[in-house]
Amino acid sequence: GQNIDQPTEMTATEGAIVQINCTYQTSGFNGLFWYQQHAGEAPTFLSYNVLDGLEEKGRFSSFLSRSKGYSYLLLKELQMKDSASYLCAVRGNTGGFKTIFGAGTRLFVKA
C-alpha cells in the first residue's frame, strides 16, 4: 500500500522562503509529484521527481530522496498568490500506474 504524510498547514511571509516536507511509504515507486490547488479549482502540476536530487523550476524547487522516502517542495520569493494547498503525490508501479495523493498542505502567505 501507500502512505503519504505532509503537514496540514503552514504560514509564511511574502518574500520569504518556505519548505513543505513530504514523507511516503510505497510498495512500488515510479515518481513523486507536487501539485498546487487553489480553493475551488482543480490541481495543477508543479513538479515531478523520479531520481534523487533537486529539480528547479523558477521559484519552485523539489527534492527527492528515495532511500529516505522523503521529498520537499521549496518555494522562494513568496507571493500572495502562492496561498494554496500543495499536494504531494506518489505514482506507484504495482496494480497499475496510479497516483495517490497526500492530504495536502495548506499554505497561507501573509503580507
Place this chain on the structure above:
Amino acid sequence: SAVISQKPSRDICQRGTSLTIQCQVDSQVTMMFWYRQQPGQSLTLIATANQGSEATYESGFVIDKFPISRPNLTFSTLTVSNMSPEDSSIYLCSVEVGGADNEQFFGPGTRLTVL
C-alpha cells in the same frame, strides 16, 4: 497537454437517485482516473479507467455504486448510484498523457450536493 471538460459542473440531487458525470478529453489518452475530493480534503482515487478493459476500483469503492464507462480514448462517464448525503463531494476526472514528467491533467470537477 490535455484539456478536459466535465458535465455537469454542479448538481443538487435527491437521496436515492443517480447522477452520471461525463468527462471529455481533447486528445486520445490511455489512462483516465476518477477522483473524489470532499470539502477541505485531498483527492481520493476512486478508480482507474483504461479503454478496452474493466475499470479498476480502489479499496472502499465498488462497481455497483460507481459504475464507469470508457467507450473510447477521449471519453468516460462515472455514475454515482443510489446517492446519499455522504456522496456530496467534488468528482474530478484526470488523465495522464505520458511524456517525461508523467503529468496528470485534471478536469474542472463536478460539485455534487445530495440532499
